Amino acid sequence: MPRTTRIFCASTLYGAAALAASLDAGLFEPTDRRLLLVTNNAENPETTPAVDTMPGFSRIRERFDDVLSWNETIAPFHPGGWSPRTDDVPMWERYVRLLWGLGDDEIRLVVEPVPANPSLALCQVFTGAPVDVYAGGLTSYGPTRDKIDPLVGTRIDRLLHTDLVPGLTPLLLTEYGVPPEPVPAEALVKVLDDLAGDEDQPGLSEEPPALLFGECLSALGVLTAAEEEELHLRMVRGAVELGHRHLVFKPHPVAPARWDRLLEEEASRLGACLTSLDRLVPAEVAVRRMRPALAVGCFSTALLTAASLYRIPVARVGTDTLLARLAPYQNSDRVPLTIVDALLPDIGDPSAVADRHMPSEERVAELAGLLKAVGFAMQPKIYPGLRAEAESYLSQHLDSHTWRYFKRRRLTVLALPGGVPARLSFIPRNATVRRVARRARGLAKR
Numbered sequence: 531m532p533r534t535t536r537i538f539c540a541s542t543l544y545g546a547a548a549l550a551a552s553l554d555a556g557l558f559e560p561t562d563r564r565l566l567l568v569t570n571n572a573e574n575p576e577t578t579p580a581v582d583t584m585p586g587f588s589r590i591r592e593r594f595d596d597v598l599s600w601n602e603t604i605a606p607f608h609p610g611g612w613s614p615r616t617d618d619v620p621m622w623e624r625y626v627r628l629l630w631g632l633g634d635d636e637i638r639l640v641v642e643p644v645p646a647n648p649s650l651a652l653c654q655v656f657t658g659a660p661v662d663v664y665a666g667g668l669t670s671y672g673p674t675r676d677k678i679d680p681l682v683g684t685r686i687d688r689l690l691h692t693d694l695v696p697g698l699t700p701l702l703l704t705e706y707g708v709p710p711e712p713v714p715a716e717a718l719v720k721v722l723d724d725l726a727g728d729e730d731q732p733g734l735s736e737e738p739p740a741l742l743f744g745e746c747l748s749a750l751g752v753l754t755a756a757e758e759e760e761l762h763l764r765m766v767r768g769a770v771e772l773g774h775r776h777l778v779f780k781p782h783p784v785a786p787a788r789w790d791r792l793l794e795e796e797a798s799r800l801g802a803c804l805t806s807l808d809r810l811v812p813a814e815v816a817v818r819r820m821r822p823a824l825a826v827g828c829f830s831t832a833l834l835t836a837a838s839l840y841r842i843p844v845a846r847v848g849t850d851t852l853l854a855r856l857a858p859y860q861n862s863d864r865v866p867l868t869i870v871d872a873l874l875p876d877i878g879d880p881s882a883v884a885d886r887h888m889p890s891e892e893r894v895a896e897l898a899g900l901l902k903a904v905g906f907a908m909q910p911k912i913y914p915g916l917r918a919e920a921e922s923y924l925s926q927h928l929d930s931h932t933w934r935y936f937k938r939r940r941l942t943v944l945a946l947p948g949g950v951p952a953r954l955s956f957i958p959r960n961a962t963v964r965r966v967a968r969r970a971r972g973l974a975k976r
Contacts, residue, residue: 672865743827768877
């Protein structure tokens, strides 16, 4: 009998924590070896710390027999942009087996969502290996962002996901009938407890602070640098207006240091004190370590972690602006943004922020209908079976509030309710009209 080796792939410390929680909860059958494959997908991995160098990783490391580096394996290629050419797959598998000491082991893979590299590349290298996919964030509730090769998709056995919105079923990978399986919340909390340890963050007062989660949306071109600065300043002002005088800012790992100074100056002007955290500390670990009185952010997964796992009051800022700006419509960030906007209160609504209760079953059911409509509008070719549910939702629920989640042009192209007036609904399906429109566009370009 050949030896069995399960390879776990992780690009973030939170992802590694989710894998550790899955192992602790007994979600994986025993194998002869467990290998943790670390990948650094940062734009400049040479200057960005990898998962296995971050504080707290040693507490996760003990669950695995060895830790490997995908960056070192495929150097000088970048993990986010490399995948093996079809003719080179046998050569790469032999090379990787030799380098990692796998021999003739039977391989099983546990990877992040597969439409993107390096997860897809790893599945291609180990052709035929059974695959489990895990998703540690809110994107699991949305559609698969690209069509997956059936040679990979049919090998996926299940989707492991952190249950950040209890009662909401993930849409990811349902086109292949992949069943979702939640990672038990108590197991994840225990791992986060281990990562947080007993260490107190220096410079914090005994009073629970308001924790602000920084973004780096200007790097994605969604906001300008000035607009993002204003977004963070709104977090400070909103928290102070709610009565908080001690604030802690968790900056994005690649955010400029000058943002910290701007926020400190604004907090001081308002009579509050702001402290910045180490950029390497994961936001979820910061939540567990400080147990803040309030968590504020744009659409960070840590907001739902604070609300669902620790019952901490949360508030959102700027989601309406981002919903209007995010492009293209298929952008995978649209789903986390939609969930946060639909479920969490705006920081300008004090009474809603003070409500510590999780969303009701009725509200989660409404969100499920919304996400199916958004998911179909994002990926109609991958999820054609959702058309009827999308049409039903849009016919019954499209109003001044829910319009923020859709684009009229997108609805028109897909011939969905809300796209064009009802008396003209035949136009998107009329071949003659579409042919004339294409000719007109061609003339305009010339």
